[in-house]
Amino acid sequence: NALELHPATAEWPVNNKPGNLFGVLADRADRLLDKLVNDANVTQRLERWLIERMHTGELRADLAARELGFSRQTLFRRLRDENTTYSETLINARRRAAELYLQGRRSSIADIAYLVGFSDAAAFSRAFKRWTGQSPQAYREHT
Numbered sequence: 680n681a682l683e684l685h686p687a688t689a690e691w692p693v694n695n696k697p698g699n700l701f702g703v704l705a706d707r708a709d710r711l712l713d714k715l716v717n718d719a720n721v722t723q724r725l726e727r728w729l730i731e732r733m734h735t736g737e738l739r740a741d742l743a744a745r746e747l748g749f750s751r752q753t754l755f756r757r758l759r760d761e762n763t764t765y766s767e768t769l770i771n772a773r774r775r776a777a778e779l780y781l782q783g784r785r786s787s788i789a790d791i792a793y794l795v796g797f798s799d800a801a802a803f804s805r806a807f808k809r810w811t812g813q814s815p816q817a818y819r820e821h822t
Contacts, residue, residue, distance in 0.1 A: 721747070721757040722768055729772040733796045740765045774810045777803070781819045788815050 719727070728743055743765075744754035758764055773795045780791040792803030807815045 720761055721749075721754070722761045722763050725754070725758070725765070725768050726772045726775070729769055730776050733773065733776060734794050736796060738769060738796065770810070773806070777807055777815070778811075778818070778822075781815055782822050784819065791815065 741751045744751045777795045780786050789800040792800045797803035
């Protein structure tokens with residue numbers, strides 16, 4: 680593919696700082712982001728919310744519901760409509776985050792335990808083995 684231009688076009692003045700271009704592009708990006716967020720199902724939105732706050736320990740369902748724009752009961756009903764529960768989503772979010780941290784190989788098992796909301800590495804290791812059938816160390820070695 681090629682584009683052939685008349686030689687005179689090289690002399691045309693170019694506006695290097697179009698005033699409205701940033702606004703147009705920013706508006707478009709905001710609309711695309713809103714569409715992505717709104718298109719995600721409630722389970723995905725909740726999981727994202729949980730992963731972002733996991734290390735804080737503030738994972739209460741009422742707080743999640745409020746920040747996602749639902750009442751607690753509406754959140755539970757929407758999750759039930761998607762064939763899951765708050766507890767199952769929390770477990771899946773912890774497992775997914777732990778797997779990503781272990782694949783990254785930058786954090787110790789104890790640090791990962793803290794980051795995914797466990798009080799100690801032993802409890803995390805037991806839970807991880809229940810989720811995946813292998814210890815965190817074995818998982819790390821095989822990924």
